Amino acid sequence: MPAFDRWDLRVIPFPGRNREKREYPVEELLHVKTADAPIGQRCNFWTGQVAAHLSNMRIDVRRKLDFNASISIRSLGPARIALIDADFQAISHRADGSENRFHLNLVQEGGMVLHRFGERIELSAGDWCLIDERESYDFTTSERCSCIVMQMPVPWAKRIIPDPGKPLIASSTCENHWTTALSHGLLAVGAREIRYNAVEDGMVADQLANLLSLALGPRSDMVTGRHKTALLRSIRQVMSERFTENSLTARDVAAASRISLRYLHQLFATQNTSFGQQLLALRLHRAEQMLADRRLAKVSISEIAHAVGFADSSTLTRHFRLHLGLTPRDYRKSRV
Template identity: 30%
Template sequence: MQQIWRTEEQATSDQFGYWREVVCDAFVHLNPQRCDAMGTNKPFFGEVEATRYGAVGVAHVRAQAQHVVRGTREIGRSSRSCYYLNLQVRGVGLTRQSGRDSVLAPGDFTIVDASRPYELGFGGDFHQLSLEIPTALANETLKDAENLLPGLFVSGAGGLGAVLSRYVFSLAEELRACSIEEENALMRGFLGLLAQAPATRRAIVVTDRRIRQRALLFAIKSSVGARLGDHDLKPGILARRFGISVRTLHNLFAEDGVSFGNWLLAERLKKSREALVSPDHCGRSIAEIAYAWGFSDQSHFGRAFRKKYGLAPREYRRSLLCR
């Protein structure tokens, strides 16, 4: 039986609260948190299509940027024992469990053990295909599954990883036509192939290092871009959020040819400039607009704006609004 939940059917102020209930109903008890600073004033899109085939569950999750936590508190509220295989279909995802951190590009997947703490992060819109694997089935099929599977990452870029990625898509589509016996046989076959993946894990990570870095940088930029008005966007806070060191964060931006500070300043100036000449913001003062986009020092904003666009904010606004 298929179940579908959509936040767009709720009032804007209720959408994210409803989303919290949805993910807990569809999966296990989780604590999702918004990545923007707009609170209930901004719509939140989230959709889950879930179907159960015997002991195996298949779900498509489409939603906006968020950070999801399953900690000891959440585990205490729902102690369900299963594994979730999460395959990235669109966007970029981050997963952390058992000391293993993974950045997922489309085609990649990772596995989490629902009986242990884990975190998921999405810097922008995303689509994941989630496969629920019963713990009993995994333990019967794989030796040392409890150590092998939690936090396991498989790249879908090529080789065995690409085969496994396509296998997951096929399973999600074909389970509906299978008997319980056929379902178990398919799942055991998949887990058997999966047992070969850890041997190539290190090679996959090294080979795709630059791809992983670009995906992580994209996720960080997407997350920051969704909350430019937050006055607490410090490198240390961002680094902790994404499970990396401050040095790694700065290196990611340096390899992109810009410092984190200069990139953040440019993004905030761009949004401020757009607001200054937007008819929707005619009634707002320059100080209000600057503060809304993360500038707490008006003198600094004025100097930076003039350097970037050649005119002071007031002159720039007047020159365009009077045309």
């Protein structure tokens, strides 16, 4: 994926594409829908379009033959607005260092659940979430979900909003009045009947970023200093890549990050968590994914336990029951 300031947004022509004159004077950079692709190829077509124009994601869907989705992207000054409407999706975003931007995601209809390092954020209609695309995360949507995504280049955004200090921030944790104002602002920008010109784009983008800054407010969970924020991101990336190692320790991660063990624990303390909690959350989340995957229905609980980094199935079962209230076997029965 190219850098944010070098978007390659050539609209790819598809058979049957509607080329009628648009009703509003806003430059639409991209508009595609899975109906443009043959039945049976729609999921692959959609994954390719999302990866090329929105974010590097691995997408799994339930309706592989007739998956229904659409995406429209248009400019908004230094930012972009994406309007997305789709059937159920299970998505994994894996950071690769190429995406230097924030996504401000507002749910219009339906809902979604985001996961990141054991953190679980549920969004319903009217809720929004600020996502740091420089870090990895997963999410699933409802059977039908519509959302508005404001894509903001990090260098521009940081002129206005404070460094959030964590990769996911939900509107439910922010200043209520400004949260509502930001939601209304995003809905107005996303509404096709709104008429505004390119000259106003920059002002609109700035105003939305200012509302986001007010909504974030003074945050107790912020890590002061860009160096610490970048270091936490690097530590999380190391853990994401190595959590399946049964013998992984905090000392290993500290060594890989070139910091002392004490400093690693201090960094996690600023986030009100610990290395052990984060490692456990990563393993449990991956176990959930594997247990819910129909393709892995014949893989034993013991094999899954070892695959995600647990010493044995009894350890997985104990932690799984403690955090989810079900045994791995019962959870699999309820999902597969």
